[in-house]
Amino acid sequence: MDLDELYRLMRSAHVQAQGMIDTVRYPLLVLDDQLRVVTANAAFYDSFHASREDTIGTPFLELGAGQWNVESFRLLLEKVIPHSSSIDEFEITADFGTAGTRTMLVSARRLVRPDTSGRVLLLTLVDATERRRKDAESAVLLGELQHRMKNLLGLVQALVRRTEIKGRTAEEYREAIVGRIEALSRSLDLSLSGKPSALSDLVASTLEPYAQLPAAVEVEKGAEVFLTSEQALGTGMILHELSTNAAKHGALSSPGGRVRISWKVEKDGHQQDVVGLRWQESGGPAVATPTRQGFGTQMVRFAAAQDLNGQAELIYAPEGFLAELRFPLPAHPGTSDARNAPADHDRPVADGHDRRG
Amino acid sequence: MLEGKKIMVVEDEALLALDLAMTMEDLGAAVVGPCYRLGTALDLVRKMKVDGAILDVDLNGETVFPLARYLDEQGVPFVFHTGRADPASLLEAFSRARICTKPSTPERIAACLAEALADADRDSDNENYAPAYAQDGSSESSQQA
Numbered sequence: 001m002d003l004d005e006l007y008r009l010m011r012s013a014h015v016q017a018q019g020m021i022d023t024v025r026y027p028l029l030v031l032d033d034q035l036r037v038v039t040a041n042a043a044f045y046d047s048f049h050a051s052r053e054d055t056i057g058t059p060f061l062e063l064g065a066g067q068w069n070v071e072s073f074r075l076l077l078e079k080v081i082p083h084s085s086s087i088d089e090f091e092i093t094a095d096f097g098t099a100g101t102r103t104m105l106v107s108a109r110r111l112v113r114p115d116t117s118g119r120v121l122l123l124t125l126v127d128a129t130e131r132r133r134k135d136a137e138s139a140v141l142l143g144e145l146q147h148r149m150k151n152l153l154g155l156v157q158a159l160v161r162r163t164e165i166k167g168r169t170a171e172e173y174r175e176a177i178v179g180r181i182e183a184l185s186r187s188l189d190l191s192l193s194g195k196p197s198a199l200s201d202l203v204a205s206t207l208e209p210y211a212q213l214p215a216a217v218e219v220e221k222g223a224e225v226f227l228t229s230e231q232a233l234g235t236g237m238i239l240h241e242l243s244t245n246a247a248k249h250g251a252l253s254s255p256g257g258r259v260r261i262s263w264k265v266e267k268d269g270h271q272q273d274v275v276g277l278r279w280q281e282s283g284g285p286a287v288a289t290p291t292r293q294g295f296g297t298q299m300v301r302f303a304a305a306q307d308l309n310g311q312a313e314l315i316y317a318p319e320g321f322l323a324e325l326r327f328p329l330p331a332h333p334g335t336s337d338a339r340n341a342p343a344d345h346d347r348p349v350a351d352g353h354d355r356r357g
Numbered sequence: 358m359l360e361g362k363k364i365m366v367v368e369d370e371a372l373l374a375l376d377l378a379m380t381m382e383d384l385g386a387a388v389v390g391p392c393y394r395l396g397t398a399l400d401l402v403r404k405m406k407v408d409g410a411i412l413d414v415d416l417n418g419e420t421v422f423p424l425a426r427y428l429d430e431q432g433v434p435f436v437f438h439t440g441r442a443d444p445a446s447l448l449e450a451f452s453r454a455r456i457c458t459k460p461s462t463p464e465r466i467a468a469c470l471a472e473a474l475a476d477a478d479r480d481s482d483n484e485n486y487a488p489a490y491a492q493d494g495s496s497e498s499s500q501q502a
Contacts, residue, residue, distance in 0.1 A: 143442045147415070150440030151370060154460035158376035161462070234371065298375055306371035306393045 003086075003109045003122055024124070031121040035060045035077060038120060047127065060123075070094040073106075081108050081121065091128070102129045152188075156181060162295040179244055180237075187236025196226035199235070199275070203261055206239040216252055220262035225275050228330045234307020235277075235325075241296040242279050242323055250321050251284030258283050265329055273329035274310070282320040289316040358471035360385035365402060365410040367392045367424065368438065369417050377411060377438075380463035395419045402427060409470050410435040414447065425451055432481070434473035438466055 006020060018039060021028055027044035029037055040055050050064060060077065061069040072092045081087060087108040096102045105126040112119055163177045186205050190197040200221050210217050227235060243252070243259075251257030263277040281287075290297070297314065300323070304312035310327025364386040368374040374391035381388050389407050392398035395416050402410075402424065410428055412421045412435050421437075428435050429451060437447050440459035447456060455473050457466045 146442045147440045150459040154440065155370060155372050157460045157462070158372045162376055162379070237372075295375070295379075298379075299372065302371040302375045302391075306369065306374065 003107060003124065006122070026124045026126050029060065029123045029125070031060055031123060033119045033121075035121070037063070044125070047125075067096045067099065076106060081110070084108075085110060089126075102127055103132045104128065155184060159184070162299075164294060176244070180240065183237055183240030184233075187233045190236065191227075191229035191232040197229070197232035199225040199227060199263060199277075202227070202232060202235055203239065206236055207243060207261075210243065210247070210252060213252065216258050218258065218260045220260065222262060222264040225263065225265065225329065230307045231309075231327065231330060234303040237307075238300050238303050238312065238325065239279075241300050245296060246281055246284070246321070249285070250287070251281035254284055256283045257281065257285075268326075274326050275329050277325040279323040279325075280320060281322070284320060287316050287318055287321050358384065359409075359467055359474075361387070362408040362474065363387045363389055363406070364470065365389040365392070365398065365407045367395075367398045367410065367416070367421060368413040369393045369415075370413070373413075377463045377466065380467060381411075384467055386467075393417075395421060395424060398424050399427065406431075407433060409433060409474050411466055411470060412437050414439040414441055422450065425454065429453065432477065434470070434477040436466055436470045436473060 006024065021030070021039055021041040022043075024041055025043055027047045028041045029044060030039040032038050036057055036059050037055050040050070040052070044050065045052065045055070048064060055063065061074065070092075072094055076087070076090060076092065080090070087106060089105040089107055091103060091105055093101060093103045105128045107124045107126075109122045110119060111122060159180045160177055163173060163180060165173055168176070183206065187202070190202060190205070200219075203219055207217055207219070246252040246257075246259055251259050258281070260280045260282070261278070262280075263275060265273055265275055268274045300312050300314065304310050304325055304327065308325065308327035310325060313324045313326075315322040315324070359381065364381050366374060366377050366381065366388055368377060368391055371393075374393065378388045378391050389401060389405065390398065392401060393416070398421075407428075410424075410433060412425060414421050414437055425435060425437075434453070434455075436455045436457055437444070437451070438457050438459060438461065439447070441447070444456045444458050447454060455469050457469050461469075
């Protein structure tokens with residue numbers, strides 16, 4: 001019910017004004033022309049922990065512990081309301097003593113009492129502190145979301161730009177780029193789930209396309225490792241690059257070829273726990289060290305350095321390609337701590353970064 | 358346009374850093390970095406002089422502003438590459454900075470940085486040989502044209 005409706009009802013001689021006032025969900029006061037409380041509703045007593053005895057007949061500014069007696073309320077009651085027929089959701093933020101800083105939305109109607117022809121003021125007081133706080137939180141979240149979306153578009157753009165076109169048909173290019181975007185999406189699913197991502201889940205989901213080759217892919221699970229969101233993203237992209245490369249040129253490209261994936265947690269030279277993940281291929285075509293590093297290989301190195309805060313070693317042994325990833329075991333998986341760790345694998349390269357590693 | 362220039366790349370997304378670094382190299386620039394963290398970038402830039410920089414604004418919960426201030430003091434031109442919702446507000450603190458919103462192609466960022474380098478060159482020439490207002494006047498008329 002809005003104030004105008006209430007006003008119409010109150011003008012009717014046949015309604016119980018107090019009954020009507022009590023149906024209003026928001027705290028409501030009726031003040032006389034001296035700003036003393038004539039009537040208050042149940043919501044007012046509830047919201048402001050006020051008793052009827054202390055309220056009725058008391059000047060508004062002296063209610064409670066005097067928390068309404070602040071400059072902005074005095075201004076509203078003494079200067080603004082006398083010159084307006086109605087006030088809608090006038091926002092007042094003030095220090096309410098023990099209740100702290102609150103934001104109130106004040107609405108007011110001046111009206112003539114039908115019984116005595118005296119002037120009264122209807123006042124509703126809505127505590128919008130929570131609502132305002134949630135609005136502010138939403139604005140922050142929205143900004144963050146926008147930031148992430150643009151970042152994600154940037155990642156997709158980089159993938160589209162850097163996926164090889166030379167010597168490929170459009171169909172082959174499309175297949176490669178879609179594969180990379182799917183890997184990005186799978187990794188994001190895991191890293192944005194809000195739960196720490198288990199390395200074994202990541203390995204299983206990345207290798208899912210090769211599930212029809214059960215003899216070719218062997219996963220030897222080590223101690224379960226939970227990754228930060230950045231580590232999950234990076235590991236997902238790295239495993240995708242390794243598996244597509246194996247399917248195209250390596251062990252998964254020929255019958256009898258095998259990939260064995262294993263990991264363990266060990267101590268590094270500083271007694272820190274590090275995760276060592278091995279991707280070992282065997283039984284595939286003869287391996288030769290590539291003459292130039294493609295984007296995929298560089299991506300493995302960059303993602304290992306940045307997303308994992310670790311490093312990748314790629315060994316083109318004649319009997320089979322071997323990739324070894326080493327990165328710190330996250331202390332607080334599911335958070336972003338890996339990138340903020342003091343260990344630092346940024347490469348201070350002054351004369352162009354090394355494409356041949 | 359960036360041949361032979363030492364360009365620092367600061368970007369915490371590995372893929373974007375890689376794309377940027379590869380593009381800068383293709384354009385003949387020497388890449389300093391890429392740096393993923395503010396501390397590394399600051400250490401590096403204090404040790405060696407760079408000709409220009411591409412700066413992602415938000416780096417793992419840190420902002421790149423301390424580095425941007427340092428570069429500003431040294432007169433090194435830079436481009437902010439950012440996905441922030443209000444990129445224009447960056448100009449309040451860094452009036453000479455250029456801004457490329459994410460996602461921008463590395464070529465676009467390179468062009469933006471090349472302009473910033475050219476501007477910086479012209480400014481330093483002006484300080485030596487010409488009164489500052491002459492530069493102001495000419496840029497105004499070219500904007501109107």
